[in-house]
Amino acid sequence: MTDVDVAIVGAGAAGLAAATMLREAGRSTLILEASSAPGGRARTSFPPVLGGAWLDEGAAWLHQAEQNPLVPLARQAGHRLTPAFRSESRLYIDGRLATAAEHAAYERAEARWTETVIARTAEGGPDIDVATAAGPLRLSDPWVPTLEAWSASLIDAVDAPRLSLADWNTNQLDGTNLNPPNGLGRLLRDLLEEPAGPIRYGAVVRRIGWNGGGVAVETAEGSVSAGAVIVTVSTGVLASGLIAFDPVLPAEAQAAIADLPMGLLSRVVLRASGDDRLGMDAGTMAFRQVRRFGDPFMSFIAWPRGTDHVIGFVGGDAAWKLAPDPAAATDFARAEWRALFGAEADSNFAPGSFTTDWGTDPYNLGAYSYARPGGAGARAALTLPLGDGRLLFAGEACRTDGLAGTVGGAVLDGRRAAAAILEQGAGGHR
Ligand SMILES: Cc1cc2nc3c(=O)[nH]c(=O)nc-3n(C[C@H](O)[C@H](O)[C@H](O)COP(=O)(O)OP(=O)(O)OC[C@H]3O[C@@H](n4cnc5c(N)ncnc54)[C@H](O)[C@@H]3O)c2cc1C
Structure with a gap:
């Protein structure tokens, strides 16, 4: 049993950004990540068939550079960003x-x-x-x-x-739209992994108990007890039932997840x-x-x-x-x-x-969320804190500012959830 102020499920852009902000505010955090690396759907890899060239398998473009929080971070760290789509x-x-x-x-x-x-x-x-x-x-x-x-x-x-x-x-x-010089997955890792603090890799969260003073976040290897939890997995993973919530999520949250399926x-x-x-x-x-x-x-x-x-x-x-x-x-x-x-x-x-395998990988189950006709309000509904602020969802699917489905949006949303926890004082009492 590990004990922290805030547990975070997922080491993608949202999870890394949330942990960084909470740690800067003096909270202890632990990120539980099912896969073996940070970045989530922003992944730069070297597929052997490409003979040494790198590939952004997921996110590649820093969209909406004017609003994108990664753009100033990248520039401060000395990365030269180039305008995308200049060719014919x-x-x-x-x-x-x-x-x-x-x-x-x-x-x-x-x-x-x-x-x-x-x-x-x-x-x-x-x-x-x-x-x-x-x-x-x-x-x-x-x-x-x-x-x-x-x-x-x-x-x-x-x-x-x-x-x-x-x-x-x-x-x-x-x-x-801008491109980082060595891939967006690599940029995210370079900028956000270290300040995000401890990350437990290979930790597949299967159950979240949120009925009581704190939360219990369970993996096959053990349970983490925390004052609050931020869940950043994709809406595809949420809809798959991989993570059991105890008690079950309220009908409004379930409807929001159903209205935000994953595109591929x-x-x-x-x-x-x-x-x-x-x-x-x-x-x-x-x-x-x-x-x-x-x-x-x-x-x-x-x-x-x-x-x-x-x-x-x-x-x-x-x-x-x-x-x-x-x-x-x-x-x-x-x-x-x-x-x-x-x-x-x-x-x-x-x-x-x-x-790429975004559609079949059980920890992604799609590329990014879209709203069904009539479901445009679901993104806002998914941001509502549950259990007096002990359980929050965050990530690309939660953005209502035009950055849904993007890495920049996920970073902003991780920060939104972290700020909500800090404001409400949740996550400090275990
Ligand atoms: C093909 C493709 C192209 C894209 N192109 C762009 C682009 O050009 N520009 C752009 O800005 N965005 C793009 N995106 C979207 C962008 O990648 C996502 O919006 C963003 O990375 C999502 O971040 P997130 O933190 O919300 O979620 P994620 O990155 O999905 O992070 C969630 C993490 O949770 C982990 N996880 C899942 N289940 C569990 C579990 N049970 N227990 C523990 N951990 C778990 C996952 O492994 C993952 O690491 C693209 C995505 C894809 C797939």
């Missing part, structure tokens, strides 16, 4: 590069679609889904399937008919077999026109940082379908690449690939 974006139609006029038509369609959908949010009324919000444009404009594939399935990791319009609109992330965004990485870079500069983004709604779709970033690999991104229903089968995901990536560059382009790649 290439649209392909039926196996050929679109003309300049077609690229321009696509951009006009994007502006029209965004304007139409945003106008629906301004109308008030019930929180409908993003697909319905496009109205007649969905039937008349041939670019809308591509725009939905990008704006919903890839960016929000869920297909448009299942995504709350209000939540989509709140989390537009239309500010500046997967990366499939292929490595070049030779020197042919198909005339594309480092970081070129390539994608094709989507003809039908729900057609599985992949966009690519070619040769990031001058490396010899391409990263394919697949999101929403298509990603969930491929999640249990990395070989099928690789076949899909190769087929999508052929759809852009022709059958012979398949020989650009060496055998083997790397596919």
Whole structure:
């Protein structure tokens, strides 16, 4: 039995930030982390198939730099952040590069679609889904399937008919995007692991008792008793029942979790077999026109940082379908690449690939949360302290400021939960 002021479940951005703030205020903390490393869904790794190049498997971009708490922290620590998405974006139609006029038509369609959908949010009324919000444009404009594939399935990791319009609109992330030089997972680790204090790795929390003066946080290796607990696991993990709450969570909290399911965004990485870079500069983004709604779709970033690999991104229903089968995901990536560059382009790649496992890893169960239509209020509902402030949820899913689903939002939310504990004086009495 270990005894601390505040126990924290999860060593992702939210958990690390919460622990840091509590420790600075003189509280004792212990983070319990199921996996063997800090960072959670921000993970920089070196997949063997990439021959030494690093890969951000999850979060890669510091979104909304103007509001992102990691940006000043990184700069103070001397990290040089570079603007993201500076390379060309290439649209392909039926196996050929679109003309300049077609690229321009696509951009006009994007502006029209965004304007139409945003106008629906301004109308008030019930929180409908993003697909319905496009109205007649969905039937008349041939670019809308591509725009939905990008704006919903890839960016929000869920297909448009299942995504709350209000939540989509709140989390537009239309500010500046920056990249850290050595990966976002690595940056998070460098900045936040040490100040967060003790972390117990391989500690899978299975039960949280919160009925009484303090809390009991139980793992297979033992129990931690604390004045309060901050739970930062994903809403996918919460919904899975991996952690039993005793007493069970109030109906409002359960409804909030159900209204914030996890979307899925997967990366499939292929490595070049030779020197042919198909005339594309480092970081070129390539994608094709989507003809039908729900057609599985992949966009690519070619040769990031001058490396010899391409990263394919697949999101929403298509990603969930491929999640249990990395070989099928690789076949899909190769087929999508052929759809852009022709059958012979398949020989650009060496055998083997790397596919992320966010959908199947029991400690993530998805990439990031989205709100169901009608569920946009769930993020605020999940922040409400339970048991006189002894039990708090925190993390990306709890943000209501436009940073839901981001690392920056998770950091801010860990701090929010820590501040709530300090304000209420909870977590000090055991
Ligand atoms: C593919 C992908 C791309 C993304 N792209 C971006 C991006 O470019 N920019 C951006 O800002 N964000 C991006 N995100 C989102 C971002 O990674 C998350 O919003 C953020 O990292 C979430 O932090 P968190 O602390 O809320 O949760 P997490 O990082 O999930 O932390 C929770 C921790 O809890 C642990 N845990 C789970 N269950 C248990 C248990 N029972 N006991 C103990 N520990 C447990 C987990 O292992 C994890 O470490 C992306 C995510 C993915 C997956």
